[in-house]
Amino acid sequence: MSNQMHELVSKIKDKLDILDVVSEKVILKKSGTNYWGLCPFHKEKTPSFSVNPNLGIYKCFGCGEGGDAISFIMKTEGKDFMTVISELAERFGFEMPNTKGGNSSQSLRQTKDEMIKACQKAAEYYTTFLLQDKSSETLKVREYLNNRGISTDIINEYSLGFASSSYTGLYDVLKTKFSDDILEKAGLIQKGKNEKYIDRFRSRVIIPIRDENGTYIAFGARATLPDQAPKYLNSSDTLIYNKSKVLYGLYYAKEAIKEKQSIILMEGYFDVITAQAHGIKNAVASCGTSLTLDHVKLISRYNPKRRIYLSFDTDSAGQKATGRNADLIKEAFTGLGAVKQFDENYVSMSENKYSCEIRVIAPPEGKDPDEFIRSVGAESYFEYIEKAPLLLDFQINQLLKEKKNIKTPLEKSELVEKIIPYLAEINNKIILDEYVKSVAGILEVDSKFLASEVRKKLKRDTVSDEKISRNVTKNSTLAQKAQKNLLSVFLVIDSPLNFQQLAEKTANIEFTDETLKIVKNTIDKSICTVNNVKELIEELYTSFVDDDEINKLITELITISETFSGLDAEDFNSLIEENITAINKFKSERKNKAIRDSYIEANGDDEKALALQIQLKEQIK
Numbered sequence: 001m002s003n004q005m006h007e008l009v010s011k012i013k014d015k016l017d018i019l020d021v022v023s024e025k026v027i028l029k030k031s032g033t034n035y036w037g038l039c040p041f042h043k044e045k046t047p048s049f050s051v052n053p054n055l056g057i058y059k060c061f062g063c064g065e066g067g068d069a070i071s072f073i074m075k076t077e078g079k080d081f082m083t084v085i086s087e088l089a090e091r092f093g094f095e096m097p098n099t100k101g102g103n104s105s106q107s108l109r110q111t112k113d114e115m116i117k118a119c120q121k122a123a124e125y126y127t128t129f130l131l132q133d134k135s136s137e138t139l140k141v142r143e144y145l146n147n148r149g150i151s152t153d154i155i156n157e158y159s160l161g162f163a164s165s166s167y168t169g170l171y172d173v174l175k176t177k178f179s180d181d182i183l184e185k186a187g188l189i190q191k192g193k194n195e196k197y198i199d200r201f202r203s204r205v206i207i208p209i210r211d212e213n214g215t216y217i218a219f220g221a222r223a224t225l226p227d228q229a230p231k232y233l234n235s236s237d238t239l240i241y242n243k244s245k246v247l248y249g250l251y252y253a254k255e256a257i258k259e260k261q262s263i264i265l266m267e268g269y270f271d272v273i274t275a276q277a278h279g280i281k282n283a284v285a286s287c288g289t290s291l292t293l294d295h296v297k298l299i300s301r302y303n304p305k306r307r308i309y310l311s312f313d314t315d316s317a318g319q320k321a322t323g324r325n326a327d328l329i330k331e332a333f334t335g336l337g338a339v340k341q342f343d344e345n346y347v348s349m350s351e352n353k354y355s356c357e358i359r360v361i362a363p364p365e366g367k368d369p370d371e372f373i374r375s376v377g378a379e380s381y382f383e384y385i386e387k388a389p390l391l392l393d394f395q396i397n398q399l400l401k402e403k404k405n406i407k408t409p410l411e412k413s414e415l416v417e418k419i420i421p422y423l424a425e426i427n428n429k430i431i432l433d434e435y436v437k438s439v440a441g442i443l444e445v446d447s448k449f450l451a452s453e454v455r456k457k458l459k460r461d462t463v464s465d466e467k468i469s470r471n472v473t474k475n476s477t478l479a480q481k482a483q484k485n486l487l488s489v490f491l492v493i494d495s496p497l498n499f500q501q502l503a504e505k506t507a508n509i510e511f512t513d514e515t516l517k518i519v520k521n522t523i524d525k526s527i528c529t530v531n532n533v534k535e536l537i538e539e540l541y542t543s544f545v546d547d548d549e550i551n552k553l554i555t556e557l558i559t560i561s562e563t564f565s566g567l568d569a570e571d572f573n574s575l576i577e578e579n580i581t582a583i584n585k586f587k588s589e590r591k592n593k594a595i596r597d598s599y600i601e602a603n604g605d606d607e608k609a610l611a612l613q614i615q616l617k618e619q620i621k
């Protein structure tokens, strides 16, 4: 990190208040000098997440996550260090140091710019071709689109186009403006059988993919011939396109998403186009790939309330997609609070308590949103949005529908097994009781039995939670513990010794653990420039901002250091001595063991054995 950058980071840290930053995502309660809340990084029911405003840090005793204000923003918003710094610099009106890269990053930027231009030109070419070409091939496609309700206006709005059956239609036009390398990198051309370049998309309706800023970065392409496979051919990932980070239609939808404070997630390009064209403006889709955590982060950026409607096919594949995507969304927001399970008029809960609100738009069997809106109408679709059930209700009701297929007691118990995990998710006891009664009634089972099965399931879950956190805070060996203690003495806020004294006392310690060695070196370097413990901790977190393991170690060291607080100079000194002794003892024990081991190995070689025996005696003396 350059000096200017370093300066900027500390200026930003001065402006940030850890309580403000964390409070945006966690409800905190004061207790003693620290503040406590439910950890946003792991699932828990009792708070083990604490914020120490004096040190400007947070840490979790359950999962071991910890850090400062900047790392909290990075982790909860899924951004890298430089992104967070430049956003904060902008917010506080600080100038970013000139970070012009060398030649390599500059030429990479140029390549990307060229690729983007090539994609834009390609999109224009395909649209013009679709609208102006008079061949029967093109006219047929116009007619097909027309039948699907895609008017000329929509074609223009979404830059839809047509790639004809010609092998070099696009290439012939673009090769005068761009190099083969750029066109190939952008995924527009590929080498044919005779090693000559040909268009990648042929005989396909072209759906340009734009990022949220409107930049053309990739293409989806739908087959137009009866036996053409695959039905959809999509751009592969390129330097400018990462399909797991792009949502189709977001560029057009983002204003509506902000306005409606909700987003509708669909499956296909034409679902989105048809929906948006009919006034359902907040619809988006993943681009021919399953939903990813990055997509969900993108969604929450424009939709801070995280109100998400899932609108997939109502066939069984669509149902599975609903469940899969809902699980992913819930996972992405784990720790931000509970998923909304009941409507406000049912139980009053404060709005920001929810991590997210997931609803399912479920029109009748077998219709995707595109087909439904065109055949039944947007009016009716809006009604389905209005009465879209919350995810939990939808899932339980879907399962209850299976009841009509049940023929044997075994099938019934299997169905009960399937419903129990959903019931166990209900976090309000009174409502859980209501649900258990009603589900038991529908399935014709004893509600006491069902309630006890749900309780068993809940108990199993808590036990495994505890096991995990016990594993996370695993015991290190005694020597390692002593080494950690000796690093922690640097982080004691009311230490009776200053940094220089501590450095002298710990100068000759041999750290056996590589990670601890690295941290010790950084501490040694940092204490020359920092003024106090708070600054040292900041420096450590910043130095290892990209290293999760060391981050957790620093947090652990801070936790240990708190237990050393309040000691007088004498006790503090003997604490250091004890730990140095422990390390040295371990060191000589290890040496002795090595000699003993080789002594046993030397069995038969009298001379060697004798020499080792003398060495061992010397050592133990």
Ligand SMILES: [Zn+2]
Residues within 6 Å of the ligand: 039, 040, 041, 042, 049, 060, 061, 062, 063, 064, 065
């Ligand atoms: Zn945690």
